[in-house]
Amino acid sequence: MTRAVILRIGHRPERDQRVTTHVGLAARALGAEGMYLAEVDKGVVQSINDVVTRWGGTFFCRDGVKWRHCINGWKEKGGTVVHLTMYGLNIPDVIDEIRQKDNVLVIVGAEKVPAEIFGLADYNVSVSSQPHSEISSLAVFLDHLFSGTELTARYPEAKIRIIPSNAGKKTEEV
Amino acid sequence: MTRAVILRIGHRPERDQRVTTHVGLAARALGAEGMYLAEVDKGVVQSINDVVTRWGGTFFCRDGVKWRHCINGWKEKGGTVVHLTMYGLNIPDVIDEIRQKDNVLVIVGAEKVPAEIFGLADYNVSVSSQPHSEISSLAVFLDHLFSGTELTARYPEAKIRIIPSNAGKKTEEV
Numbered sequence: 001m002t003r004a005v006i007l008r009i010g011h012r013p014e015r016d017q018r019v020t021t022h023v024g025l026a027a028r029a030l031g032a033e034g035m036y037l038a039e040v041d042k043g044v045v046q047s048i049n050d051v052v053t054r055w056g057g058t059f060f061c062r063d064g065v066k067w068r069h070c071i072n073g074w075k076e077k078g079g080t081v082v083h084l085t086m087y088g089l090n091i092p093d094v095i096d097e098i099r100q101k102d103n104v105l106v107i108v109g110a111e112k113v114p115a116e117i118f119g120l121a122d123y124n125v126s127v128s129s130q131p132h133s134e135i136s137s138l139a140v141f142l143d144h145l146f147s148g149t150e151l152t153a154r155y156p157e158a159k160i161r162i163i164p165s166n167a168g169k170k171t172e173e174v
Numbered sequence: 175m176t177r178a179v180i181l182r183i184g185h186r187p188e189r190d191q192r193v194t195t196h197v198g199l200a201a202r203a204l205g206a207e208g209m210y211l212a213e214v215d216k217g218v219v220q221s222i223n224d225v226v227t228r229w230g231g232t233f234f235c236r237d238g239v240k241w242r243h244c245i246n247g248w249k250e251k252g253g254t255v256v257h258l259t260m261y262g263l264n265i266p267d268v269i270d271e272i273r274q275k276d277n278v279l280v281i282v283g284a285e286k287v288p289a290e291i292f293g294l295a296d297y298n299v300s301v302s303s304q305p306h307s308e309i310s311s312l313a314v315f316l317d318h319l320f321s322g323t324e325l326t327a328r329y330p331e332a333k334i335r336i337i338p339s340n341a342g343k344k345t346e347e348v
């Protein structure tokens with residue numbers, strides 16, 4: 001089973017706090033193990049940790065990570081680096097190959113990404129070759145990587161769970 | 175072939191402008207026909223229209239829409255209403271049924287959604303029964319609805335196209 005960890009780069013504290021928190025929560029809900037944030041932002045870390053405490057699982061969020069060090073360390077250990085960019089190879093053409101890898105670092109950039117990232121990545125991958133959002137790109141990428149199996153995962157040590165319903169909000173305290 | 179149109183509700187001008195623009199762009203890139211915005215926000219409309227002008231296709235964005243009127247009108251014409259909410263039925267359990275429908279209105283709420291929406295919707299649908307982002311939920315929902323076929327769609331009348339590449343940014347003027 002492939003492991004995926006996110007590396008969020010280009011995050012601007014304050015301005016990007018909400019979007020980066022969404023990136024982290026989407027990563028968690030769609031099967032990633034954790035997120036490295038290449039910037040110091042305790043607000044993002046706190047928001048994500050609060051969700052983990054309440055909703056369970058072992059997703060981690062670490063800020064203040066140096067991106068070049070993170071990428072090179074990942075590669076030195078034999079891991080695969082995927083950079084999500086609208087300029088990359090379209091996901092249907094590469095996902096089968098990436099799914100064979102054991103450890104995937106998924107780089108999710110904000111608006112400006114250093115050109116160096118394209119060269120450091122093993123795969124530059126696009127979701128549709130159209131402009132949209134790093135959140136939607138990451139979501140589709142992870143869902144394809146895990147073939148939808150992540151959608152029914154159980155989260156150990158949750159304090160609350162949703163009872164799926166067509167009629168309203170039903171939850172159970174665990 | 176199913177048609178999908180987004181209804182974005184609960185948008186707060188200024189505060190939600192970036193997230194709602196991402197919702198619209200994800201909708202466009204992942205095969206929806208357009209977005210109704212239940213609020214007046216010309217900034218969102220302008221951003222999305224700018225993308226359509228440059229990148230092609232016929233995606234529409236209309237603001238100032240009254241949500242109750244929009245939903246009821248859709249239903250009167252025989253369309254199906256799907257509300258994306260983390261409390262809903264998990265997508266793997268309902269997507270095959272929804273895929274049989276011809277016209278799907280996808281309601282995408284912000285943080286607070288009127289309780290009435292749960293009752294108006296034919297389907298309340300969750301992507302994973304975990305908290306994440308309306309952008310990632312919409313992305314996975316549309317990708318499942320269209321079975322990934324939307325990822326390779328062509329956008330007529332584009333001024334620019336990406337030439338997918340593993341090495342950098344390649345585009346062509348059309």
